[in-house]
Amino acid sequence: MPGDSSGISFRNLKSYDFLQQNACPNFWYSFKGRCYKYVGRQMTWADAELHCLSEGGNLVSIHSLEEHNFVNFMIKSFDPSQTFTWIGLSDIHKEGSWMWSDGSKVDFRYWDAGQPDNAGGNEHCGHTNMFTFHKWNDYVCSNTYAFVCAKEKDCK
Numbered sequence: 001m002p003g004d005s006s007g008i009s010f011r012n013l014k015s016y017d018f019l020q021q022n023a024c025p026n027f028w029y030s031f032k033g034r035c036y037k038y039v040g041r042q043m044t045w046a047d048a049e050l051h052c053l054s055e056g057g058n059l060v061s062i063h064s065l066e067e068h069n070f071v072n073f074m075i076k077s078f079d080p081s082q083t084f085t086w087i088g089l090s091d092i093h094k095e096g097s098w099m100w101s102d103g104s105k106v107d108f109r110y111w112d113a114g115q116p117d118n119a120g121g122n123e124h125c126g127h128t129n130m131f132t133f134h135k136w137n138d139y140v141c142s143n144t145y146a147f148v149c150a151k152e153k154d155c156k
Helices: 045-054 065-078
Strands: 029-031 034-043 085-090 125-130 135-139 145-152
Touching: 029 065, 034 045, 034 065, 045 085, 045 145, 065 125, 065 145, 085 135
Parallel strands: 085 145
Antiparallel strands: 029 034, 034 145, 085 125, 125 135
């Protein structure tokens, strides 16, 4: 399949043509040294982060277009409709200063056009799968969505 309406070229997904566990725990999937887990249970952003912490990770931080495409490919594998899905971005501490919940540097951005816009003055958490191109958007943190956790691979 050469591609789809999401703008993701499936021809270029060689490193994750299918989800692999490798050294990751059950229900976690491997990509470039980290483990990722899609959680379909809808939670607020804060509760989703707490859930990820309880499993030894954080809400996913995304550092490249390739990683973004992997995360959205994984989401689509579990949720073909690709509904809004929390990622680890927030500016809850200071408006406009976006941070990843795992403390890593925000070195890649993939906001949808006109985003982040803090509509209504109350949008402080980030989600992916914004409409046609599945980019990022800021939204009200108390909304409930599925989410993706990420953590480093366990040393064995």
